[in-house]
Amino acid sequence: AQKITQTQPGMFVQEKEAVTLDCTYDTSDPSYGLFWYKQPSSGEMIFLIYQGSYDQQNATEGRYSLNFQKARKSANLVISASQLGDSAMYFCAMREATGSARQLTFGSGTQLTVLP
Amino acid sequence: DGGITQSPKYLFRKEGQNVTLSCEQNLNHDAMYWYRQDPGQGLRLIYYSQIVNDFQKGDIAEGYSVSREKKESFPLTVTSAQKNPTAFYLCASSRGIRAGYTEAFFGQGTRLTVV
Numbered sequence: 001a002q003k004i005t006q007t008q009p010g011m012f013v014q015e016k017e018a019v020t021l022d023c024t025y026d027t028s029d030p031s032y033g034l035f036w037y038k039q040p041s042s043g044e045m046i047f048l049i050y051q052g053s054y055d056q057q058n059a060t061e062g063r064y065s066l067n068f069q070k071a072r073k074s075a076n077l078v079i080s081a082s083q084l085g086d087s088a089m090y091f092c093a094m095r096e097a098t099g100s101a102r103q104l105t106f107g108s109g110t111q112l113t114v115l116p
Numbered sequence: 117d118g119g120i121t122q123s124p125k126y127l128f129r130k131e132g133q134n135v136t137l138s139c140e141q142n143l144n145h146d147a148m149y150w151y152r153q154d155p156g157q158g159l160r161l162i163y164y165s166q167i168v169n170d171f172q173k174g175d176i177a178e179g180y181s182v183s184r185e186k187k188e189s190f191p192l193t194v195t196s197a198q199k200n201p202t203a204f205y206l207c208a209s210s211r212g213i214r215a216g217y218t219e220a221f222f223g224q225g226t227r228l229t230v231v
C-alpha cells in the first residue's frame with residue numbers, strides 16, 4: 001500500500017494566487033514526521049516545511065503553511081501569493097518511528113506551474 | 117558552506133560497466149541515504165547508513181553497492197547487475213535517530229545514462 005499519496009500530478013495557479021497541494025499518508029505509528037520538498041528543474045531537493053504528529057498547531061514557514069488534519073491523515077501544503085519561481089515539482093514525505101532507518105518515504109509528486 | 121556534494125553531475129555508462137557515484141557531506145550528519153528518481157516519479161530508497169561502517173538495503177538495492185568508511189562519504193556503485201540504471205540519483209544526509217524527525221538535506225544529484 002502507498003504510504004504517501006499525492007493525487008494531483010499537475011496543478012496550475014495564477015501568479016499572486018494561493019494554491020493547495022494535496023497529500024494523504026498511511027501509517028499505524030502514532031509518532032511520525034511529515035515533510036514537503038520542492039524540486040525545481042535543476043533537480044535539487046529543497047526542504048520547505050515540517051509537521052510533527054504531536055504538534056498542536058499547523059506549521060508555517062513564510063509563504064508556506066501545512067494544513068495538518070490528523071484524523072483524516074492529510075498534510076496539504078498551502079502556498080500563498082504564488083510567484084513564478086514557485087513553478088517546480090513538489091513532494092510530500094514522511095518519516096515513521098518504526099524502522100531502523102527512519103528514512104523519508106516520498107509521494108509521486110505534484111508538478112506546479114505558476115502562470116503570469 | 118556546509119552541504120552535500122555529489123559528483124559527477126552527469127555520468128555515462130557503457131553496458132556491462134560498473135560506475136561509482138560520489139557523495140560527500142560536511143554537515144557532521146550520522147545518517148546518509150541514496151535515492152533513485154525516474155522521470156515523473158518520486159524517490160525510491162536504494163541504501164542507507166546510520167553510522168560509519170554500517171549500511172542497510174533499501175527498497176531497490178539489487179544491482180547497487182555502497183560503503184561507509186568515513187562519516188563524510190557514502191559512495192554508490194552501480195554494478196553491471198543493475199539492468200536499468202538510467203536515472204537521476206540523489207544522495208541525502210540527516211542527523212541520526214536520536215535527533216528525531218529532522219529533515220534530510222540533499223545533494224544536487226547525478227544523472228546517469230547508459231549508452
